Every structure is written in C-alpha cells, then in structure tokens.
Amino acid sequence: MVTGLTEAALSDGYETRQLDTIVVKGATETTVVYEVLGRAGEVSEEALQRARDYEKALNLYRAREFVAATTLLELIADKDPPATALLGRCRQSVATPP
DSSP: OEEHHHHHHTGGGEEEEEEEEEEOTTOOSEEEEEEEEEETTSSOHHHHHHHHHHHHHHHHHHTTOHHHHHHHHHTTGGGOHHHHHHHHHHHHHHHSOO
16 A cells, blocks of 8 residues: 555556545544555456456546446456445445435
C-alpha cells in the first residue's frame, strides 16, 4: 500500500488502483492509498479488470449507491481481498444506512 505521493512518483511504469481514503493515526487530514499491482505491461488483463471494477464499486460506495456497489463487488470478491472488505462495508450500509 502506498500513498498518493508515492503513486504519483511511480509515473506510468506501474499499474495501481485506489484502495480507499484513510486518516492516519495522529493526523487530521485524509490520505488516499493505492495498491501497486505490478509493472506496466506485466499485470494480467484479468487483474486489471478486477482493479477497475473495484474502483467503480468504490466510487459507487462513495456516492452511497450501496446496492449497485454490492452487485459489482460480488462478482470479484472471491479473488480480491480488498473487494471482500469493501463488500462487507457495502452490505452493512445496505442493512443499516449511514
């Protein structure tokens, strides 16, 4: 996991995906964190598609479209631990809206 500053420094040489926005302990500002998937050209198309689907679901979650995000995440969660975690958050938000 890397911050936005590190992700920007990686340039076009690596494939990344946004994981979430967090607040680091002791800080007050949010930080966007990314997962480095691998070197550009070396990441499988399947992994890239899962990453894009995750990012779409993350955007849906942020837009409070929890059912749509859940539907998308259910397709990839069995092969993607971050998707599994976000799916749990979406399901909780469907059951108990914020």
